Amino acid sequence: MKIIAPSILSCDFSNLGTEIARTHQTKAEYIHIDVMDGCFVPNLTIGPCVISSLRKYSTKVFDVHLMIEEPIRYISAYRNAGADVLTVHAEACSDLKATLLAIRESGAKVGLSIKPKTDPKTILPFLSLCDMLLVMTVEPGFGGQAFIPDAVENVRFLKEELRKSGLSVPIEVDGGITTETIGTAAKAGADIFVAGSAVYKKPDIGKAISELLEAAERS
Numbered sequence: 001m002k003i004i005a006p007s008i009l010s011c012d013f014s015n016l017g018t019e020i021a022r023t024h025q026t027k028a029e030y031i032h033i034d035v036m037d038g039c040f041v042p043n044l045t046i047g048p049c050v051i052s053s054l055r056k057y058s059t060k061v062f063d064v065h066l067m068i069e070e071p072i073r074y075i076s077a078y079r080n081a082g083a084d085v086l087t088v089h090a091e092a093c094s095d096l097k098a099t100l101l102a103i104r105e106s107g108a109k110v111g112l113s114i115k116p117k118t119d120p121k122t123i124l125p126f127l128s129l130c131d132m133l134l135v136m137t138v139e140p141g142f143g144g145q146a147f148i149p150d151a152v153e154n155v156r157f158l159k160e161e162l163r164k165s166g167l168s169v170p171i172e173v174d175g176g177i178t179t180e181t182i183g184t185a186a187k188a189g190a191d192i193f194v195a196g197s198a199v200y201k202k203p204d205i206g207k208a209i210s211e212l213l214e215a216a217e218r219s
């Protein structure tokens, strides 16, 4: 079962509520929300108050991607705002175990992400604490970038490690996902596919989501 997670980073931010509501009748199961602090990544986006306002526009899973330094400081704020999954970056946490446990404690699903150049071996000790892994297929910070094919090796490696450990943790990929690139990520073992431009920059987002899903499932 593959899942498409449209990223609202590519939305019209003056109409976020209606942009999210546009996914109601589509096959997307998640809404991916990119939180950036201008520190971990060179861009600024969404705080908890915005997520809290958006919560009433959708019953889909709010998949919140925290691209912020020391996210442990904000776990309860984002959970209380309505996050269902909270994903943190291994590179951004001085105490990764405590951060993952804080997410677990909050009641949200626990996500752990790595940037394309991060050695995936560094997160092996933490796999059993996670409900989802997020493998970045672009450098985090901006939508609309080109997919980095080499990052797929991280998906392949982590999928195999999860299998060897007997863990059934889905792998999400994020960045440059299109109908052309999604198959490569799916073949490597990805289960959940974030897509910003490939959804929200298309005139018919329902059709765009269905086409992505079909391309992923064909692979």
Ligand code: DX5
Pocket (backbone or CB within 6 Å): 007, 008, 009, 010, 032, 034, 065, 138, 139, 140, 141, 142, 143, 144, 145, 174, 175, 176, 177, 194, 195, 196, 197, 198
């Ligand atoms: C980038 C974000 C992505 C971004 C993806 O740092 O994490 O979620 O919105 O956008 P596209 O699909 O356009 O690459």
Ligand code: ZN
Pocket (backbone or CB within 6 Å): 007, 032, 033, 034, 065, 174, 194
């Ligand atoms: Zn993201």
